[in-house]
Amino acid sequence: MSGFKGQATYSIDAKGRVAVPAKMRACMSTDARETFVVTRGFEECIYAYPLDRWRDIEREIEGLNPYNRQDRAFTRRFLRWAEEVVLDKKGRIALHRPLIEYAGINQNALILGSQRHIEFWDPQKFDEYLAAEEADYETLATQVMGG
Amino acid sequence: MSGFKGQATYSIDAKGRVAVPAKMRACMSTDARETFVVTRGFEECIYAYPLDRWRDIEREIEGLNPYNRQDRAFTRRFLRWAEEVVLDKKGRIALHRPLIEYAGINQNALILGSQRHIEFWDPQKFDEYLAAEEADYETLATQVMGG
């Protein structure tokens, strides 16, 4: 099973429903294909993890110590916005109000495949994000991917 | 069975009843779904454990040494506020005065899923708690979850 990649711009309807691109749905294991865990992402977008991937993350959270103050703080912040969403018969995901507002999405959503998860952006916000990054793509590549 | 996650802000009525969000009820094993053990939580909120989860904790407590002063002290403080509460037909939990006052909850309760348990907060108090934390979320994430 390969990672998520590619992008699409789809409309989001009055009920907050957006289609998950068929090519991305195809990247998931068949049994996990119906359920996502949706949450706030970094940089004002929405992350959606397929259920099996989410379980890996949950396992890491379970490793934290509930009697440790910092661990508690992180757990609360991390889980706060997360919720399970089952795709409807047409392969759409229902994003809830608070998340849509957080991401500033209106009519259309830019959907990005990002390896282990899918991201939903307001198209304009994503442009601004790219523009705001200090380093250009090539510099970034060298820094992050090493020499 | 996955852990509790997500949040909701529900009203708490004059009788101290708050609905347990359906999405959280769905996370519990069917037989444990009706009974919670409710107690004081860390940082001035209320914790509610599903009965089966509570039994695990009890097992840990039983592992403590009753001849050790510290263990005794912890056991007493830990068990002091705990009580079993059965949900009503509509899936609501009745929180008792002392706990509500401890958490400083008035009209509305912020309900937080936090992996193994559910938390009830006064919304404003929770904001203050977040604001009071030294590290911002991103820093916290890097610290707690490692590189």
Add this chain to the structure above:
DNA sequence: GAAAAAGTGGGCAAAAGTGGGAAATATGAT
């Protein structure tokens, strides 16, 4: 170019959440 799949939109029934009344149980004071 027809058939299938993908994407879009809306209606309706069921469930979730909210509120309150009346009976049953406790608590506390006289």
Add this chain to the structure above:
DNA sequence: ATCATATTTCCCACTTTTGCCCACTTTTTC
């Protein structure tokens, strides 16, 4: 002990939201 006050418990009724289903358009595929 008894009465008054306060909870608790078990109902029922109402409103809002959600989940499920169907129909239509557009794009892909053979």
